[in-house]
Amino acid sequence: MAAKNTVNQFRCQKKQRQSKQIEMLEAELEAKTKKPKENGRLLEGLSYEEEAKTEMGELSGVTYAKGYSGIDIDSRLKKALEREEFALYYQPIVDVASGKIIGMEALLRWYSSDLGMVCPDHFISLTEKTGLIIPIGEWVLYKACSRYKAWQEAGYPPLRLAVNMSAVQLQDTGFVPMVEKVLKETGINPNHLELEITESAVLYNLDYAKNAIKKLRAMGIGISIDDFGIGYSSLEYLNRLPVSSIKIHKSFIESLEMNSSSKTIVSAIIAMAHKLGLEVIAEGVERHEQLNFLRKEKCHYFQGFLCSPPLPAVKFEKSFLSVSL
Ligand code: C2E
Ligand code: MG
Numbered sequence: 289m290a291a292k293n294t295v296n297q298f299r300c301q302k303k304q305r306q307s308k309q310i311e312m313l314e315a316e317l318e319a320k321t322k323k324p325k326e327n328g329r330l331l332e333g334l335s336y337e338e339e340a341k342t343e344m345g346e347l348s349g350v351t352y353a354k355g356y357s358g359i360d361i362d363s364r365l366k367k368a369l370e371r372e373e374f375a376l377y378y379q380p381i382v383d384v385a386s387g388k389i390i391g392m393e394a395l396l397r398w399y400s401s402d403l404g405m406v407c408p409d410h411f412i413s414l415t416e417k418t419g420l421i422i423p424i425g426e427w428v429l430y431k432a433c434s435r436y437k438a439w440q441e442a443g444y445p446p447l448r449l450a451v452n453m454s455a456v457q458l459q460d461t462g463f464v465p466m467v468e469k470v471l472k473e474t475g476i477n478p479n480h481l482e483l484e485i486t487e488s489a490v491l492y493n494l495d496y497a498k499n500a501i502k503k504l505r506a507m508g509i510g511i512s513i514d515d516f517g518i519g520y521s522s523l524e525y526l527n528r529l530p531v532s533s534i535k536i537h538k539s540f541i542e543s544l545e546m547n548s549s550s551k552t553i554v555s556a557i558i559a560m561a562h563k564l565g566l567e568v569i570a571e572g573v574e575r576h577e578q579l580n581f582l583r584k585e586k587c588h589y590f591q592g593f594l595c596s597p598p599l600p601a602v603k604f605e606k607s608f609l610s611v612s613l
C-alpha cells in the first residue's frame with residue numbers, strides 16, 4: 289500500500305515536470321531501481337547478487353543521473369547531506385597469502401530521494417569542483433570512524449579502516465585539523481586508519497600536500513595512493529609524497545589474463561612497492577586466476593568481488609566481523 293502511494297506520488301510529480309528527457313529517464317529509473325523509502329531500510333530487499341550488480345552499475349541510477357545537468361545534481365547534492373541521503377558501504381581487504389580479512393574500505397553511496405542510487409564516480413568529481421567535497425568528506429570520515437569505534441566496542445578485532453579522500457580535501461587548510469577532531473571525538477586509534485588519495489582531482493600543490501601527509505603520518509595514520517597506474521601523476525606522487533601503500537587500479541587486474549603487458553606492469557608495480565618498502569593492494573580481483581598471479585608475485589593484499597562486493601554496514605558486520613569472533 290505504502291509502496292503504491294509512493295509510486296502514485298512519483299507519477300504525480302512526474303506529470304508536473306516539463307522536460308521530456310527527464311520523464312523518460314524517470315520511467316527508466318522506476319523500472320530499474322529500488323528506492324530506499326519503498327523498501328523501508330536502505331537496500332533491504334536487494335539480494336546479494338543484485339547488490340553486486342548494483343556495484344557494477346547495472347541496477348544503479350547511473351544512466352538516469354547522467355541525463356541531468358550538473359546544476360540539477362549539484363542542487364540535489366547540497367540537500368543530500370541535510371536529508372541524510374548518504375550511506376557508507378564496506379568492502380573487505382584481504383591478505384593474499386593467508387586469505388584473512390585485514391581491513392575494510394568505506395565507500396560512499398548516495399540514495400537520492402528523486403534520482404535513486406547514484407554511484408560515487410558520477411558525483412564525486414562534481415563535488416570537487418563545487419567544494420561540496422569538503423563537508424561530504426568530513427561526513428564520510430566521521431561516519432566511518434564512528435562505525436569503526438562501535439565495532440571495536442562490540443569486541444571485533446582491530447582491522448584496518450580505509451577511507452577515501454579527495455585531492456581537493458588534502459589541499460584544504462582545514463583538513464588536518466578536521467581529521468584530528470574526528471579522531472578525538474570518535475576515539476579511534478589512528479594506527480588503524482588509512483586515508484586513500486583518490487585520483488579524480490589533481491594535486492596542484494604537491495608541497496602543501498606533502499606537509500599535510502607528513503602531519504597525518506606523524507599522527508600514525510597510513511596514506512595510500514589509490515588507483516595507482518592511471519590518472520594524473522602516480523609516479524610523481526610516489527616520488528614526492530611520504531605514502532605508506534599503493535593500490536593497483538582495477539583495470540590492470542581486469543586485463544591480467546588477456547594482456548601480457550598488464551602482467552608485466554602489475555609485476556613491476558608490486559616489485560617497486562617491495563623495493564620502496566610500501567604495502568601493495570590489488571583492486572578489482574574477480575577471479576581465482578588473478579589471485580593466483582598476485583600470490584605468485586607476492587602482492588600483500590587484495591580487494592574485489594572474488595571475496596565480496598562492498599556491503600552495507602550491517603551486512604558487512606554479519607558476513608565478516610561476527611564470524612571472526
Ligand atoms: P576506489 O576507491 O578505487 O574504490 C574501488 C571501486 O571499485 C569501488 O567503486 C568498488 O565498488 C569497485 N570494486 C570493488 N571490487 C571490484 C571488483 O572486483 N570489480 C569491479 N569491477 N569493481 C570493483 P565505487 O564504490 O563505485 O567507488 C568508485 C570511486 O569513487 C572510488 O574508487 C573512489 O575513488 C571514489 N569514492 C568512493 N567513496 C568515496 C569517498 O567517500 N570519498 C571520495 N573522495 N571518493 C570516494
Ligand atoms: Mg579507494
Ligand code: MG
Binds near residue numbers: 514515535537571
Ligand atoms: Mg581504487
